[in-house]
Amino acid sequence: MYFLRRLVFAIPLVLVVSAIAFFLMHIAPGGPFDRERAPASPEIERNLLAKYHLDEPVWKQYLRYLYGLAHGDFGPSLKYRDHSVSDIIAQGLPVSMTLGTLAFCFAMGIGLPIGFFAAARRGGWEDYLGNAFAILAVCIPGLVIAPLLILIVSIKLKLLPVGLWVSPACAIMPMVALGLFFSGKIARLFREGMLSAMQSEFVMAARSKGLGETELLIRHALRIAILPVVSYAGPMLADLLTGSFVVENIFQIPGLGVFLVNASENLDYTMVVGLALLYAVLLIGLNVFVDLAYTLLDPRVKYE
Amino acid sequence: MSEPNLEHASPGRRAWMRFKRNRSALISAWYLAALLIAVVAWPLLLNVAPAHFAQLHDPDRVSDSQFVAPDARHWFGTDIHGRDLFSRVLYGAQISLMVGAFGTLVSLVIGVLWGAIAGYAGGRTDSVMMRIVDVLYSQPSIIFVIVLVTTLGGLIKRAHFVEQSATLGGMVRIALLFVALGAISWLSMARIVRGQVLTLRTRQFVEASRALGARPRWILARHVIPNTFGVVITYLALTMPAIILYESFLSYLGLGVEPPMASWGSLIAEGVGQINPVRIYWWLIIFPGATLVITLLALNFIGDGLRDAWDVKGRP
Numbered sequence: 001m002y003f004l005r006r007l008v009f010a011i012p013l014v015l016v017v018s019a020i021a022f023f024l025m026h027i028a029p030g031g032p033f034d035r036e037r038a039p040a041s042p043e044i045e046r047n048l049l050a051k052y053h054l055d056e057p058v059w060k061q062y063l064r065y066l067y068g069l070a071h072g073d074f075g076p077s078l079k080y081r082d083h084s085v086s087d088i089i090a091q092g093l094p095v096s097m098t099l100g101t102l103a104f105c106f107a108m109g110i111g112l113p114i115g116f117f118a119a120a121r122r123g124g125w126e127d128y129l130g131n132a133f134a135i136l137a138v139c140i141p142g143l144v145i146a147p148l149l150i151l152i153v154s155i156k157l158k159l160l161p162v163g164l165w166v167s168p169a170c171a172i173m174p175m176v177a178l179g180l181f182f183s184g185k186i187a188r189l190f191r192e193g194m195l196s197a198m199q200s201e202f203v204m205a206a207r208s209k210g211l212g213e214t215e216l217l218i219r220h221a222l223r224i225a226i227l228p229v230v231s232y233a234g235p236m237l238a239d240l241l242t243g244s245f246v247v248e249n250i251f252q253i254p255g256l257g258v259f260l261v262n263a264s265e266n267l268d269y270t271m272v273v274g275l276a277l278l279y280a281v282l283l284i285g286l287n288v289f290v291d292l293a294y295t296l297l298d299p300r301v302k303y304e
Numbered sequence: 305m306s307e308p309n310l311e312h313a314s315p316g317r318r319a320w321m322r323f324k325r326n327r328s329a330l331i332s333a334w335y336l337a338a339l340l341i342a343v344v345a346w347p348l349l350l351n352v353a354p355a356h357f358a359q360l361h362d363p364d365r366v367s368d369s370q371f372v373a374p375d376a377r378h379w380f381g382t383d384i385h386g387r388d389l390f391s392r393v394l395y396g397a398q399i400s401l402m403v404g405a406f407g408t409l410v411s412l413v414i415g416v417l418w419g420a421i422a423g424y425a426g427g428r429t430d431s432v433m434m435r436i437v438d439v440l441y442s443q444p445s446i447i448f449v450i451v452l453v454t455t456l457g458g459l460i461k462r463a464h465f466v467e468q469s470a471t472l473g474g475m476v477r478i479a480l481l482f483v484a485l486g487a488i489s490w491l492s493m494a495r496i497v498r499g500q501v502l503t504l505r506t507r508q509f510v511e512a513s514r515a516l517g518a519r520p521r522w523i524l525a526r527h528v529i530p531n532t533f534g535v536v537i538t539y540l541a542l543t544m545p546a547i548i549l550y551e552s553f554l555s556y557l558g559l560g561v562e563p564p565m566a567s568w569g570s571l572i573a574e575g576v577g578q579i580n581p582v583r584i585y586w587w588l589i590i591f592p593g594a595t596l597v598i599t600l601l602a603l604n605f606i607g608d609g610l611r612d613a614w615d616v617k618g619r620p
Contacts, residue, residue, distance in 0.1 A: 013439060020448070024455050139600040141549055143556050143569065144593035147576045151584055162581075234442045242446045246553055250576060260447070261557050264454045272451060279444040287442040 003288055010284045015066075017280045021273040022065065026058050065273070074274035079266045085274040088259055093278075095165055096255035099174055099248070100240050106179035107186055107236075112229070114183070115190030119225075120217060122195065130187060137184025142243050146177035146250040163251040170251075178247045182236055186229055193225035200224065223297060230294050234287045241279060319534065322613040329609025332602035339397060339599065346394045363391035364564055371578075374587050381587035383574060392566055393592050399567040400548055400596070403482045407547040408540055410486025415493025416529065416536060422494070423501030424524055434498065437491050445488035446550065452484050453559055474565050481560060485547050493539050500532045534614030541607035545600045552596060568596040 049055045053064060068075050074085035118130030153173060154162040161170050197203060198221050206220050207213075245257035256275060263271035313321070323329060350358045359365060360377060367386035374381040380389035422433035460476050504510060510527050518526075552569030554560035561567050575588030 017443075021451055024448075024451050135601065135604060139545070139597050139604060141552065141596070141600075143552060143572055143576075144589075144597055147572065147579065147589045148593070150579060151586060151589070155579070155581055155584060162579075238442055238444050238446075241444050242550075242553060246556055249557060260450070261559070264450050264559070267454070267458075276444070276447045276451065279447060283442050283444055 003292060006288055006291075007284075010281075010288075013284065014277065014280055018066070018069070018273060018277050019062065021276045022062050023058065026061075065270075069277075074277075075270040077263075077268055077271050079263065079268040079271065085271050088271070089256070089274070089278060092254060092256040092259055095253060096244060096248070096257060099171065099178065099244060099253065099255060100237075102171055102175040103179035103182070103240060103244075104236075106175050107182035109183075110179070111183035111186030112190055114187040116194060116217075116222075118187065118191045119194030119198070130191065134184045134187040134191075137180050137187070141181060141246075142177045143246045143250070145180060146173070146247055149173045149177060150250070163253070165251075165253045165255075170253075174247050174251045174253060177250070178240065178243050181243065182240065185232065185236070189228045189232055190225060193228040194221055197221040197224040227294065227298055230290060230297060233290045233293075234283075237283055237286050237290075241283075315534070319610075319613040323609050326609040326612060328605045332605040332609075335598070335602045336606070340401070343394055343397045343401065346391065350391075361388045361391045363387060363395045363566075371583075371585055380591040381585075383588060384578060389571075389587060389591055392571060393568070393595055396566040396568045396571050396592060397595065397599075399478065399561055399565060400551060400569070400599075403478060403485065403551045403567070404544045404548040406479075407482035407486040407489065407551070408544045410483055411490040411493055411543055411547070412536070412540060414487065415490035415539075416497050416532070418490065419494040419497030419499075420501050420524055420529055420532070423498035424505060424520065424528065426502075426505075430498070434495070437494055440488075441491055446553075449484045449488060449550070449554065450559055453480060453554065456480055474562065478561060478565075481551065481554070482547075485550050489543055489547055489550075493536070493543065496535050496539055497532050500535050501528055504528050504531055534610075538607060538610040538614055541603060541610050545603040545607075548596075548600065548603075568592050572596070 046055070053061055056064075065075060072086070074089065076084050077088060080088065114130045114133060118127045118134075121127055150162055150173070153159050160173055161167070164170055194217070198217070203216060203220050206216055211220075241257075244255065245261060247253070248255040248257040249261065256278075260272065260275045262268075263275065350361060353361075365387060367382070369378075369382055370384055370386045372378050372382040372386075378388050378390065380393060383389055383392070418433060418437075422430045425433075457477060457480065460473060460480070505528065510523060513523055513527055548568075551560055551567060552572070555567045555569030556573045558570075558573070561570060563570070571592035572589060575585065575592065578585050578588055
């Protein structure tokens with residue numbers, strides 16, 4: 001089974017990712033406890049290091065880490081002493097996932113119709129408007145649109161909350177700020193997909209049968225035209241992550257991105273490695289899912 | 305379309321003629337040229353200008369006039385330390401454009417070599433090399449840049465030479481930034497170049513050269529790589545905005561350039577830091593943000609213009 005094999009292949013990849021992240025964090029100078037008040041005595045510092053096994057050689061720490069991972073334990077956070085990395089993931093992941101899913105739906109919900117109408121009315125004003133939207137959206141990053149939204153919608157018009165993550169209304173602006181970029185990309189890809197699908201032979205054959213133009217577009221062209229969008233979904237998920245770091249930061253949303261950025265500033269090794277691993281595993285899984293969707297949509301593609 | 309005078313022109317010349325007819329691309333090219341000139345000339349101008357003017361616009365000079373709205377003296381207003389925002393945006397442009405340009409160069413070298421070798425070698429080598437690209441495509445590579453920049457950035461800060469010269473330390477940090485960003489942005493380039501090389505190697509002039517006894521290295525350097533020029537330059541123009549965007553993300557998060565240096569991302573971050581419910585300092589966000597957006601637009605238009613001019617098909 002092709003997809004099972006891909007999942008199995010992902011295991012060495014995850015090992016490599018974790019090893020690189022782990023060793024990179026360890027060549028960084030200074031320990032995670034450097035920024036605190038100076039430890040009362042060398043003994044206390046030694047005990048602290050021993051408690052987190054930081055006095056052992058790096059390879060031994062890595063093996064210990066892998067052993068913990070195999071048991072579903074990401075280890076303790078070195079910064080948030082009372083919490084383990086798993087706790088923080090359990091806390092932040094649902095928030096980040098919700099935001100990511102909302103932005104994904106927003107991007108699809110805006111991008112697909114715009115791409116569709118632009119292609120259906122090729123050369124008309126809908127087409128120009130759609131193209132203008134697409135190129136503008138790709139050039140206005142979240143870190144520009146988010147502060148503007150806050151200034152205009154929240155502070156000037158007082159319509160929506162400025163930030164945080166306490167009510168559904170809080171999610172609207174982050175969703176738009178994160179999703180806008182991708183809606184432009186999707187609109188563009190879908191328009192191109194539609195145009196090339198409409199020129200393909202099977203659509204011409206259907207047209208010569210006397211099918212109406214609307215039915216032609218929706219029943220035949222759509223299924224092929226969506227394919228470039230589906231294959232873009234993989235890289236898009238990775239970029240969605242990058243964007244969410246910034247958007248979470250601006251709107252003070254307690255998602256994983258904020259934790260990752262803080263952790264890497266605080267040299268919280270276990271946290272950074274754990275989150276990097278989590279992201280890698282998530283993306284590999286989602287990409288297998290995307291491939292699966294691709295085969296279901298395009299009968300021409302077969303994985304042996 | 306009849307283009308009698310273009311029939312005998314070289315491919316490069318024909319592409320240039322087509323590019324010149326694309327108005328949005330041409331305007332964008334002029335904008336970028338103007339921005340570049342302003343970025344280079346403004347510091348020189350401040351050096352020779354009367355002391356009063358130079359002091360008013362010194363991007364690093366702290367003054368009492370904080371949060372001045374844009375007026376005739378401060379065209380873009382001033383920030384929390386009373387520094388002239390116009391100068392700071394231009395100094396930020398220096399860093400943003402530099403990281404963008406050099407990062408693109410790094411991605412160019414890796415991408416073209418990787419793609420050309422994979423495409424020319426073919427067979428096993430090709431499939432392994434392209435499989436690696438596929439895997440990397442869906443990785444959260446920006447996380448590695450973050451980890452790399454924090455760890456190596458920490459090492460740099462403690463290095464001996466940095467303690468002697470802060471400017472040098474800043475430069476090394478910027479170099480680290482564009483190498484890391486270039487190192488994650490070469491994937492589309494490699495794919496496109498490989499595709500191009502695959503079709504090129506079956507072309508007759510390449511086969512003729514091989515029949516005449518040319519070695520692979522000669523064929524790659526003389527026939528294959530020069531013929532990928534069109535796609536390569538198109539993808540350069542499309543990679544650069546992506547790298548500028550990444551850089552502004554990182555600098556926004558405080559992981560990119562460090563004060564007193566500034567880039568568009570860190571300037572926007574300063575503006576966001578001043579958001580409060582009482583007073584709106586819109587210019588702190590609008591001006592750096594608009595410069596960033598317009599530059600990204602210009603680069604995208606140029607990329608599209610080049611794509612049409614060279615008739616490049618396919619997307620990453």
